[in-house]
Amino acid sequence: QVQLVESGGGLVQPGGSLRLSCTASEFALGNYAIGWFRQAPGKERDRISCINNKDDATLYSDSVKGRFTISRDNAENTAYLQMNALKPEDTGVYYCVAVFFSYSYYSGYYCRTDASMTSWGQGTQVTVSS
Secondary structure (H helix, E strand, O other): OEOOEEEOOEEEOOOOOEEEEEEOOOOOHHHOEEEEEEEOOOOOEEEEEEEOOOOOOEEEOOOOOOOEEEEEEHHHOEEEEEEOOOOHHHOEEEEEEEEEEEEEOOOEEEEEOOOOOEOOOOOEEEEEOO
């Protein structure tokens, strides 16, 4: 399994921005597709965004599309989640993990967790509140 460490969370006012980082220390991040997930208080963990490692194709959930941007810098062994126009409902613990990313003729690009590579870390807390 692939271990990643998240950072960059904090308290921000509605409408503000944060950039989360996801760092790999023991392997080359460029070998894996990366996904960001969010777990809001009392709710299940949801996929927010994914980025492929072959062509940097990206996916976003409808709840963050147009506000969040996922990116990666393989030279720095780091992936990022730039979050703009934050809303109180964006509050939660954010996790980055290695994911399976592929393409289907019928459904287009998709990504999902995979037991062979996905390992959940501590996450980073994001709180959006005035």
